[in-house]
Structure formats: structure tokens, C-alpha cells
Amino acid sequence: MDKAADPILQVLQDYKAAVFAKDVDAFVALYAPDILAFDMWGAWTYEGIASWRSMVEGWFGSLGAESVVVDFSKAQTAISGELAAVHAFVAYKAVTVDGEELRSMDNRITATLRQTAEGWKIFHQHSSAPIDPATTKVIFKR
Template identity: 50%
Template structure:
């Protein structure tokens, strides 16, 4: 997916690679120290890199021998000199040690990056799932 010199697509590529490798340090290196994340799981928001690192560590630790494939679709970006943002549909697929796809979900992701000393970092991330109005349940598959 890499688009040369596009910090958003570069961040998304690095995100997918870090998740596949369950590389906590590589994953959190994408984020600013003061990042604010509105995640779809567990709590309303994570403020600061330490809080986000804790969530990522727990997530990767919960996978056991499974790996997770991350695929971004319909990526849209806008980049200026100091800020960039993008949004996409992101599908997370768990793959067992035997290579079987065991579960999958798709949600919406928006990331905002800022450039500081020629390094781009994610300063805000927002993931969401639509809600079925009749049941109140999250919709995990894209229609």
C-alpha cells in the first residue's frame, strides 16, 4: 500500500507490520508521546503513550500463538507540511498457528499525524464500529 512520501500510508504499512510481528515497541513508535486514542474496545479513550502501550501489550499478549493480519481498504489521505490525516476500513483477521483464519472483524479508522523535526507521529486515532439500531450490537462486518 505504500505511497512514496505519504506519511499516512507509511504509518498504516508500519502499523500492519508491527501487528503481524506482535512488536509492541515498533507499534507504539508510530505514536506521539501525547497521543489520544478513541478505541473500539475496553474503555472510552487512552491518553498518552504509556496508556496506549499498556493496551497494545495486553492485546498482543492475549493472542497466544495466533497472529493477526491487518488489511486497510478505501484509504483516503490528506497531507500538508505539518499535519496529515487519513481514514480507511481496517480488517483484522486472526490466523491460528496452523494457518487457519479463525475470526475477523472490520472497523473504521481515522488517524491524524503531526510532523515534528521531520518525523511523523500519530497524535490522534479514532476507531469505530456502526451500531445496529434494533439490537444495540456492534456490526463487525462491512456491508
């Protein structure tokens, strides 16, 4: 779907821009105050915007001069009234100021959103990656 025709794809574009800019406020603004996130790193859940903001501040703050390029692929959206869902594959690539790739990882993301007076806000997000049954290690490359 075209971004102009699908406001949820615009949320993904805003996510990408906020991550690349390491803009905590812009990133957190994509989420509802009651966000419940099942993230891949560090905590079983992040409940509420204060918990989520703390995670984002730690993530962006850990990057130093690096930036992260986010790329969503195979994004599928569904909108019904005031609720929407999106799922996609997502690649995160850490790069130097010169654009040199330092490391990367792929995972999967699903988000549910609700329409608010401020626009579409993510109120639940789940990220995951498969686990190799032979080694029990996470598979970070699609």
C-alpha cells in the same frame, strides 16, 4: 496514492507489520507521546503513550501463538504542512501459525498525524463500527 508518494500510507504499512509481528515497541513508535485514542475496546479513552502501550501489551499478549493480519482499504489521506489525516476501513483477522483464519472483524479508523524529527506520528486515533439500531449490537462485518 502510491506508498512512495504518500508517507502516511507507509505509516499504515508499518502498523500492519507491527501488529502481525506483535512488536509492541514498533507499534507504539508510530504514536506521539501525547496520543489520545478513542478505541473500540475496554476504555473510553487512552491518554498518553504509557496508557496506549499498556493496551497494546495486553492486546498482543492475549494472542498467544495467534497473529493478526491487518488490511486497510479505501485509505484516504490529506497532508498539509506538518499535519496529516487518514481515514480507512480496516479488517483484523486472527490467524493460526499455519495461516488458518480463526475470527475477523471490520471497523473504521481515522487518525491525525504530525511531522516530528522522528517522522510522522499519530497523535489522535479514533476507531468505530456502526451499531444496528434494531438490536443495538455492533456491526463487525462491512
